[in-house]
Amino acid sequence: MLAQFRVEISGVGATQLPIAVVRFRGEDTAGQALGGIVRADLERSGQFRGIDTTATLDESSTPVMDEWRARSADALVVGSATRLADGRFDVRYKLWDTVRGVPLGGQSHVVPAIDLRLAAHRIADAVYERLTGNKGVFATRIAYVKRSGRRFQLIVSDADGAPETEREALTSPDPIISPAWSPSGRELAYVSFETQKAVVWVQEVATGERKAVADFRGSNSAPTWSPDGSTLAVTLSREGVSQLYLMGRDGANVRRITQSSAIDTEPVFTPDGRSIYFVSDRGGSPQIYRMAASGGTAERVSFGGSYNISPSISPDGQVLAYITRNGSAFRLMAMDVSGGNIHALTDTNDDESPSFAPNGRLLIYATRSQGRDVLMTTTLDGKIKTRLLSSGLDVREPIWGPYGR
Amino acid sequence: MHGKLGTTVASVVVAMVVAACGSSVKLDDKAPVETRSPGDGSADANAGAQGPGSGTGQSAVATVDLNRADEAANANMPRAVYFDFDSFVVKDEFRPVVELHAKRLAGQRSRKLALEGHTDERGGSEYNLALGQKRAEAVLKAMVLLGAAENQLEAVSFGKERPAVQGSTEEAWARNRRVEMKDR
Numbered sequence: 001m002l003a004q005f006r007v008e009i010s011g012v013g014a015t016q017l018p019i020a021v022v023r024f025r026g027e028d029t030a031g032q033a034l035g036g037i038v039r040a041d042l043e044r045s046g047q048f049r050g051i052d053t054t055a056t057l058d059e060s061s062t063p064v065m066d067e068w069r070a071r072s073a074d075a076l077v078v079g080s081a082t083r084l085a086d087g088r089f090d091v092r093y094k095l096w097d098t099v100r101g102v103p104l105g106g107q108s109h110v111v112p113a114i115d116l117r118l119a120a121h122r123i124a125d126a127v128y129e130r131l132t133g134n135k136g137v138f139a140t141r142i143a144y145v146k147r148s149g150r151r152f153q154l155i156v157s158d159a160d161g162a163p164e165t166e167r168e169a170l171t172s173p174d175p176i177i178s179p180a181w182s183p184s185g186r187e188l189a190y191v192s193f194e195t196q197k198a199v200v201w202v203q204e205v206a207t208g209e210r211k212a213v214a215d216f217r218g219s220n221s222a223p224t225w226s227p228d229g230s231t232l233a234v235t236l237s238r239e240g241v242s243q244l245y246l247m248g249r250d251g252a253n254v255r256r257i258t259q260s261s262a263i264d265t266e267p268v269f270t271p272d273g274r275s276i277y278f279v280s281d282r283g284g285s286p287q288i289y290r291m292a293a294s295g296g297t298a299e300r301v302s303f304g305g306s307y308n309i310s311p312s313i314s315p316d317g318q319v320l321a322y323i324t325r326n327g328s329a330f331r332l333m334a335m336d337v338s339g340g341n342i343h344a345l346t347d348t349n350d351d352e353s354p355s356f357a358p359n360g361r362l363l364i365y366a367t368r369s370q371g372r373d374v375l376m377t378t379t380l381d382g383k384i385k386t387r388l389l390s391s392g393l394d395v396r397e398p399i400w401g402p403y404g405r
Numbered sequence: 406m407h408g409k410l411g412t413t414v415a416s417v418v419v420a421m422v423v424a425a426c427g428s429s430v431k432l433d434d435k436a437p438v439e440t441r442s443p444g445d446g447s448a449d450a451n452a453g454a455q456g457p458g459s460g461t462g463q464s465a466v467a468t469v470d471l472n473r474a475d476e477a478a479n480a481n482m483p484r485a486v487y488f489d490f491d492s493f494v495v496k497d498e499f500r501p502v503v504e505l506h507a508k509r510l511a512g513q514r515s516r517k518l519a520l521e522g523h524t525d526e527r528g529g530s531e532y533n534l535a536l537g538q539k540r541a542e543a544v545l546k547a548m549v550l551l552g553a554a555e556n557q558l559e560a561v562s563f564g565k566e567r568p569a570v571q572g573s574t575e576e577a578w579a580r581n582r583r584v585e586m587k588d589r
Contacts, residue, residue: 172432175566177530194432197561208430219538219562222531240542242535263535279532286532309529352529
């Protein structure tokens with residue numbers, strides 16, 4: 001049952017830790033393939049290789065380490081889901097180091113049935129952190145735009161894009177682009193064309209309460225949040241050409257921060273909030289620039305090729321992901337900010353909208369596959385890619401949410 | 406103009422918030438947006454010309470309805486300007502279209518026109534939005550030079566989000582790189 005975790009992995013990572021994740025005891029009653037969700041999460045990270053097993057073991061079992069070592073598993077995750085009297089579930093797990101034959105910890109999460117997948121993602125996060133030393137992102141959420149004919153939906157889902165976790169934040173007969181999570185994960189800013197022009201809205205995710213924060217003459221677009229959540233950077237054309245502006249999160253106190261006669265757009269703050277990367281065609285072709293968040297002189301950052309757009313900066317500020325045009329191909333690239341080294345992360349031709357996971361280890365992006373707009377994740381070396389199973393419809397404009405929800 | 410729009414948007418927001426039950430906001434219920442195409446309104450034009458009872462008897466009076474005639478002419482007016490790849494130059498062949506609309510605006514200062522810039526499907530959505538905006542601004546400037554007032558015009562952009570034709574051919578791309586003129 002529940003065979004929805006078709007993680008499509010292409011390429012092989014250099015070092016992957018072999019791990020076995022068993023079926024959790026009681027997961028059939030719970031109605032969620034908890035072990036399967038944990039395994040798929042870990043595999044999507046690119047740092048683990050799942051080992052097939054049909055075993056069912058829970059956190060009180062004493063696994064025979066020799067058996068697991070013989071199957072080349074360096075680590076083992078076991079667990080259970082028990083329905084409590086009030087209808088909630090107690091989801092437990094235990095992680096074993098099979099090489100040394102010692103337990104590496106475990107936890108209990110008591111959750112309502114609707115949050116069983118979230119409990120599995122949290123287990124995957126705990127296992128990932130224990131074994132790699134880095135924080136996991138499996139319990140985070142993503143947002144993206146789904147399109148079918150003249151129907152556009154702004155969707156929020158689990159980070160694995162599982163169809164049953166999709167929730168509509170906005171449904172519209174007009175296009176929606178450029179969603180951006182606030183740093184708290186409580187709001188989404190986005191551009192909606194519902195008034196027959198581009199207007200920037202901010203919507204509270206839990207309540208649906210929304211407000212047009214930038215609705216000036218011309219187009220209002222490309223919203224992005226400062227790291228402290230107090231400020232929005234946007235692109236406005238109210239003075240003629242598209243330029244960058246800052247405003248409060250409620251749309252107040254608008255001030256222009258670029259003064260060029262060319263297109264300036266797609267601002268993103270650096271993690272320290274002091275600088276902004278953006279796209280400008282002031283040099284004759286669209287390139288990525290960097291300047292102080294308050295404005296001033298901008299330095300060009302991208303040099304290869306005649307079309308570099310859609311910058312996304314890693315949470316540590318060290319890697320810049322962006323889209324480059326090479327002939328007729330639009331391809332996801334990564335640049336080492338300090339050294340300037342550049343490498344392509346894909347071999348597809350229609351990549352768009354890269355967005356870093358909050359731990360900086362994965363990127364989500366949009367591309368085309370078999371005539372459809374699809375979402376993919378990739379590791380920063382480009383070796384492990386997963387196609388998200390959001391649905392058969394066209395999906396675009398992905399943005400990875402922050403920790404917490 | 407902007408103040409009025411702001412008020413409208415604000416009342417829509419209130420209606421949305423009041424109507425919203427749960428966290429999903431649905432905009433599908435609103436009236437569908439009229440899509441104009443050449444030929445719309447031609448029925449009206451015919452009705453005007455062949456008005457009921459016209460031309461029979463001695464006390465017949467044929468009505469000439471200038472509003473209606475204007476609407477008919479309006480519907481048949483060319484309403485798009487097309488651009489070369491990566492270009493914002495309004496080509497000479499489209500000068501007459503721009504001039505026609507500019508004259509109409511100059512002749513009736515209460516008229517307002519939205520100039521909607523569009524691009525082909527290639528490239529990022531935000532950069533294309535800015536490119537479409539630049540095309541719309543180019544047409545706006547040309548119209549102002551030809552007598553239209555700036556407050557009669559608003560240049561906006563849909564970028565690559567609303568193609569006129571589907572497809573990934575040179576021909577489809579050429580038809581999608583355009584500025585459309587829409588009455589407000």
